[in-house]
Amino acid sequence: MEILDILIIGGGPIGLNCALEAQKNNLTHLIIEKGTIVNSLYNYPLYMRFFSTAEKLEIDGIPFISTAPKPGRQEALEYYQGIARHRELNINLYERVLKVSKSGGIFDIETSKSTYQAKNVVISTGFYDIPNVMNIPGENLPKVRHYYTEPYPYAKQKVVVVGSSNSAVDAALETYRKGADVTMIIRHSEVSKNVKYWVKPDIENRIAEGSIKAYFNSEIAEITENTVIFKDENGQIKEIENDFVLALTGYLPDFDFLKNSGIELQGDCLNPLYHPETMETNVPNLYLAGVVCGGKDTHLWFIENSRIHAEMIVRNIVLERESRF
Template sequence: MKNVELIIIGGGPIGIACGLAANNKGIDYLIIEKGTIVNSLYHYPVNMQFFSSSEKLEIDSIPFISKEAKPKRDEALEYYRRIVTSNQLNINLFETVKEVNKTEELFTVNTTKGTYTSRFLILATGFYDIPNLLNIPGEDLPKVSHYYNDPHLYAMQKVAVIGASNSAVDAALECYRKGAEVSMIIRGESISDRVKYWVKPDIENRIKEGSIDVFYNSTVKEIKPIFIIIDTPKGEKTLENNFVLALTGYKPNFHFLKHLGVNLSNDDSQIPEYNEETMETNVKGLYLAGVICGGMETHKWFIENSRVHAKKILEDISSKHTVLDTKN
């Protein structure tokens, strides 16, 4: 069993920012990441371009230089990887946290590779690991995916894209341009207003000209091996289909938060309780950083507006660490 002052669960951009802040404060820390560096970004679509400009994705005032104003996935991977390696951050990769318990003043963290104890714990786990399921028959078929990576796979195939957000729109456009026959099934009456402003006219024009079919105010009722059944305002409709991309969003690990004793709001948003000045939850010594703070409102927090969490948290931890050292 190894003891460190601070454990950071999650090695994404905000977890890395917390590690840098801990370095600056002289706090003994360890980042535990279940995958590679910025694992969620690694699993983003290969052609993805960020909504934010590069300077808004910077952490700890380390310059992020990209070819265009809005960087792409591969540039972000390079940027965050270089930060980790150049600053020799203390990070364990491909190590999954299995359980966390708190007794008195210490957290005990059990992973696939060991057991650790710490006085402080930061959850910077994001939300990308748990998709919002449709909970319909056929969702478990091999042709269904809640993640999208490369459009080449869908060339010359009939593809149903469920959703109207950035990920759904990007997938629909890219698959269409690689030769797929694309249909979009959208629960609302239009493409989301949060879609990237330079992409929204593109998808709307492709729909208008008939290149991409769309069913508004509609839901998928059932998925079969060679077709899908959808409910539309005009009644039930059957579509021939080879692949389904159910890009309906993701959510934080609420079970994990509840297990640790974090209070969640009683409404559908399930926003966790935390102090906005320090980011400490109702559980003493447990902090939240990044998009996990938004509960189901995953659109509220991004890298650019949550990178400040690292400084807030480490300022608070540093003050408590100093008090402890003085008492000792």
């Protein structure tokens, strides 16, 4: 069996960037991705636009040409998938990594389709796979969705949107404009400060005029077939009619996978332990890259500020290899 220089878990933008750095340094590499290339972006809302401009989303200095000041989901898919094709990156798709273990300085990687060996492993799995669930009765009903793609299924429906992040605000505005009766249940006293600056006034104005109803300092207690029950800011229990619940309460990394790989998790946010200059974890030659580095604090790392992780990781791998000769 071939022993790879680097095996990269996750084919998102940062995983691709790690492969590009490996390629430039003549290191054998393989990306293993459970879905399609940049699978998380593929699962974003269809009409989503990035907070950042195109140049901040570029990897390896490859120009990202966008027709709008803020590129959208489809442009990003074209850009990143195009890079994977034209640079002929070594990538296996629709294959899930099940286990990473280490013996005698070599990693054994077990997947849903095969097994591999590598001298170094990079985990760049993002955080979009596991919804941050509310753990309330009725959350598993078919009408509850933890992912939102487009507004058309919700026309003329009574929709409750849980949360006030970018995804929640986008869902509330888009479904409202397609004819939904929208109510937002928000745990905090205001719309999140992280909402895109050109969208925040829109949602605040729709709430102020009553087009979108919002209950602040409120929390859902139960979901039934035809209603939503929640506690308002005065502690009173309210029940409203409901057809769909968009529980857009955020997402989490796969902490069990990180722990089972030997990575130490620290504090309330379960921050994985890694060296900030090399991205190497407490397990030698096992690295982290991208959003997964932030633990529960998924707003800490983005494509824009974690692109550098690839260069840091490969530089350290090359230096370690050179020091042995």
